[in-house]
Amino acid sequence: xxxxxxxxxxxxxxxxxxxxxxxxxxxxxxxxxxxxxxxxxxxxxxxxxxxxxxxxxxxxxxxxxxxxxxxxxxxxxxxxxxxxxxxxxxxxxxxxxxxxxxxxxxxxxxxxxxxxxxxxxxxxxxxxxxxxxxxxxx
Numbered sequence: 001x002x003x004x005x006x007x008x009x010x011x012x013x014x015x016x017x018x019x020x021x022x023x024x025x026x027x028x029x030x031x032x033x034x035x036x037x038x039x040x041x042x043x044x045x046x047x048x049x050x051x052x053x054x055x056x057x058x059x060x061x062x063x064x065x066x067x068x069x070x071x072x073x074x075x076x077x078x079x080x081x082x083x084x085x086x087x088x089x090x091x092x093x094x095x096x097x098x099x100x101x102x103x104x105x106x107x108x109x110x111x112x113x114x115x116x117x118x119x120x121x122x123x124x125x126x127x128x129x130x131x132x133x134x135x136x137x138x
Contacts, residue, residue: 004063012060019055020048043094050090057086076119084111 027047031037039047064070064079088107091097097107 004067007063007066008060011062012056015059016052016056019051019053019058022055023047023051047094050093054086054090057082080115083115084108087111 027039061079061082064075064082067075070078088104088111091107092099092104097103
């Protein structure tokens with residue numbers, strides 16, 4: 001099996017359980033703050049399954065940034081596309097956003113802006129740390 005596929009699966013399995021835990025915390029908070037908040041079994045099952053998958057893919061997709069023979073743009077494209085697909089799918093399946101073109105477009109804009117702000121921040125921090133380490137070596 002390809003080492004990157006193994007890494008994707010290992011990371012996904014290691015962190016996938018955090019999705020349902022976070023979802024449970026959010027539902028607990030909603031139960032204390034929203035009057036007459038309730039979920040049926042189908043809602044709970046769908047939420048657990050979809051947030052597990054979301055966390056699995058989110059953790060696993062970090063492997064795209066470590067494939068040495070890929071360019072930054074290629075790894076960025078696969079990472080972004082994978083995360084966007086799983087997030088928008090999870091939000092739509094759970095009815096956290098309605099299936100409406102304007103709402104999905106708004107979600108997409110927010111997701112793109114947030115993703116690239118986080119990516120740029122991480123990229124600049126890693127680049128800065130690399131420069132500092134290089135100066136210490138020389």
